[in-house]
Amino acid sequence: MKKQLTIVYILCIHLFLGFVLLKSDFIQRVESKLGFGQNAQFEITDHFHRMLRYHSRMDDNVPDGAVVFIGDSITQGLCVSAVVPSSVNYGIGSDTTIGVLQRLPKYKSIGRA
Structure with missing residues (x-):
């Protein structure tokens, strides 16, 4: 039972983090800092x-x-x-x-x- 709760907990955390990353501009900020996808405009x-x-x-x-x-x-x-x-x-x-x-x-x- 404890193992199943741990797996569900980790899965929920990953889903939440994935949702936050996709709905925010975090990925674009990281790309900008690393120099990927820079827009010269x-x-x-x-x-x-x-x-x-x-x-x-x-x-x-x-x-x-x-x-x-x-x-x-x-x-x-x-x-x-x-x-x-x-x-x-x-x-x-x-x-x-x-x-x-x-x-x-x-x-x-x-x-x-």
Whole structure:
């Protein structure tokens, strides 16, 4: 009798855990943390698009031989002209690796820098 109760108890716990896992976003959170099924659209924000439009407008005016700084909010807040006189700051706050990889081909000035 004790063995049967233990089996029923374990079965009920497994059914309950399975139900909770399927009805919550736990599986998606674990996939996101592990890097499975990442959706790049969540990492690309409106701020990213605004800054990219701003960078596009100034990209043609970057002088030859300039130093181009690309990065996230640390780069965006950097006074790059204090580091190198002829430089341009392409930092975007809250940017990620996915964002940087998407925007690198859009900067024509990198070839001249």
